[in-house]
Amino acid sequence: MQKPTDNNSDAAKATEDKKTTGASTTSSTDKDKKDNSTDESKKTAAAEKGGTGDKSTESKSGSSAKSTSSAKTSGKAQSKEQEDEGEEKPLKKFFVDALKDIYYAEHALVEALPKMKKAATTEELQDAFEDHELQTRKQISRLEKVFRSIDEKAEKKDCKAMDGIIKEAEEIIKSTPEGSMTRDAALIIAAQKAEHYEIASYGGLVQLAITLGYDRAADLLDHTLEEEEETDYLLTDIAESFINFEAEEEGEEVEDDDYDDEDYDDEEDYDEYDEEDEL
Ligand SMILES: [Fe+2]
Ligand SMILES: [Fe+2]
DSSP, X not given: OOOOXXXXXXXXXXXXXXXXXXXXXXXXXXXXXXXXXXXXXXXXXXXXXXXXXXXXXXXXXOOOOOOHHHHHHHHHHHHHHHHHTTOOOHHHHHXXXXXXXXXXXXXXHHHHHHHHHHHOSSHHHHHHHHHHHHHHHHHHHXXXXXXXXXXXXXXXXXXXXXXXXXXXXXXXXXXXXXXXXXXHHHHHHHHHHHHHHHHHHHHHHHHHHHHXXXXXXXXXXXXXXXXXXXXXXXXXXXXXXXXXXXXXXXXXXXXXXXXXXXXXXXXXXXXXXXXXXXX
């Protein structure tokens, strides 16, 4: 996972400070740092915006020469202009929407995890669900910090994917015998589906935060990403240590019983058939 460098963090802070205070003066050191950070993380966006920016420069100067650095500078200037005018870049809008999606998903999980804990058979899985519920509450607070760090209001946006994953978990509880290891094996898979959705979401969000120059947000989101990955590994460990094996034995017992019953039923049918045949 790419981590923002200290240099980038300082530079982003300098940029943020400037935005917040509206200071018209910037020290040459801060200015240099700002240029360093944006050159890498905003390379693509700056180059893209720079194309448009260059046209205006060109029309004013009458020069046809284009340099990469002037393209980047023009692009940044235009981007700043857009922000000043209250225009929102599409990638920033998508980033905020994706934050709202995962903010909703975490809230949905906080409600679902206690139900999953109650339904779980083994103490190991119950503990894992309880621990992750507490961790999820902290992740919600961390997301609120992310919203604050980019001056956005923490809001939820319906996440149909997480709703679907939680519905699947509810169906598993209904369709598996209470107190069985099969239920735990199935609940672990349901929980891992939720973790994988979160891992994909946070993984993408970290990269977008870096691209957009939101270094503080990137650090916070990366912290949660690591927790989600650890939870996923823990669930795999629990499943593989004993739950799956014991669930498999349950299956054999049930299958044996079913087989005997079927045999018996078949014999009855056979007898009935013989009787009918004789008549
Ligand atoms: Fe989470
Ligand atoms: Fe999670």
